[in-house]
Amino acid sequence: MDTQEKIEMYIKMLKIRYFEEEAARQIRSGMPGFIHSYVGEEAVAVGACSAIREDDYITSTHRGHGHLIAKGAQLSKMMAELWGKITGYNKGRGGSMHIAAYELGVLGANGIVGGGIPIATGAGLSIKIDGLDKVVLCFFGDGAVNQGTFHEAINIAAVYKLPVIYICENNLYGVGTYQPSVRSVENIADKASGYGIPGEIVDGNDVLSVYEVTLEAVENRARKGEGPTLIECKTYRWYTHFEGDKDDRPPKEIAKWKAKDPIKRFRKHLITEGILNDKKDQEIISGIKKEVADAVKFALESPEPEKEEALLDVYH
């Protein structure tokens, strides 16, 4: 990977961080709905999406803003969607939880835990039928791995050797439940052996590790017709399940994970490597701050949808 690619990854991680912090402020100042913050998990979306091409697909989740930014979405259209505006990616019909840019190969976010896993698998089937070398990154959380759809879809992908990379963002919690307390095995990656596919564990707060492991699964397996891989990214969400929810997690645990901030860590790496310095860092950050501020301005100034829009596209 060249230095420019590393800087781009860093920029995307920061974009996610600043977008999410701003979205939380917007919620507190009257934005409708709920948001599920991706802060703390930036290395997963950015590391994984940096390992694929523009014409590859992803499926996202209810905690999906990070995936979208990592796939190249515009912050303005995202913030407009969060505000329910006609200029948003979904014309205001999806909001935070369903925000998706089909034109960027995003095959939906999902309000149903595990709902996108078979859909990603079906996209893999299309690719196989067409004999293309595209891949699908399927994002889901640790809560989804106990859904039937996870097991059913991975079995199908393994049987037909579909080019799907299943990326589990293991942030330890499903809403308020500590997931290891309702899962019979410690490591989610172990589940791969039940389907005869590789299961990798990666430090989900290390963007370069996520990138390397994903790249291996993409280039040396999926694109070569060798089938799917399950990647477990061990990470943590800094904030509550949704913005405004109560937090029962141990403060020491939160502090421990915040100390492993994926952005600080990558910044340190870039500075050590001589790719980044404080001046350049400040330029990048002020550029992103402006982009986020512009996105808010765009969203607030955008028109609401006409009421009649509600009845369009019910049928295609």
Next chain:
Amino acid sequence: MAKELTFSEALREAIDEEMARDESVILIGIDIGPYGGAFKVTEGLYKKYGNRIFDMPISEAGYTGCGVGAAMTGKRPVIELQFTDWITIASDQLVNQAANISYMLAGKVSISLVLRGPCGGYDNAAAQHSHNFESWFSFIPGLKVITPSTPYDAKGLLKSAIRDNNPVIFFEHRKLYYTKGEVPDKEYTIPIGVADIKRNGKDLTIVTYSYMVSKSLEAANILAKDGIDVEIVDLRTVSPIDKNTILESVKRTNRLLIVQEAWARCSVSSEVAAIVAQDGIEYLDAPIRRITAKEAPIPFSPVLENYVLPQVEDIIEVTKEMID
């Protein structure tokens, strides 16, 4: 020119023709490949289109969702459920995913997907293999629901369903699979959402669909001997529903009886009754009546099953009450 085909053969011809016509049509399901399907609908197709037919593990949510993903990426999947009773397992992918995706993604993508399979009772198959779930799915904006009663309708409607740019649920009554009917040699399609008058009559309208069309026709022929002339409207599609044909028929006959195999509550029959109550109450000379399954799971014992499900005698009896 026309030929005689079974309902099952007519469905196979529809799939065969559409697979030949459009390479994006693929088949997903269990036992649909070399085995040819539990009701032989896909028999012989694997030899012609093996690279587009995917035998699946018994994973209804998994393979139905695969169909949704394939549809989002340019395919036209036709998914077979071996029994539509198991649509309960696939429902999230139909209701939360397929029905909503085009809408939520601002119309940027279409979900061209057909989910088809056998439904219905009268076969001593008990409660988990006798369901009629068309009412559930006709409730959902974004889905279309088709319930054909003849080989001709089955073929024409399945071809339209495969070409449609929306998710379509296609219920095939298992008692119809081996019934025969004329099917033209020449290619044809039947538009979705258009009812068909299967018998013209002046005294009473029966609105019905699927297997109940044949029960209603049988009753009508017996009633004719008593001088009672029944009109039979076969909905063919329960979502969208052909309001005009229903209202026009009731306008002519002034009496409405709805015959439906499934339970009455919150069902297609409720919807038909509501349509006429709302937009055609002035046409009616008698209260609307419904004949449906009694409210119990479908039992195994033939004696019990026949008691729960609508019978020709019930149709005759209620019609006579309504005419008197």
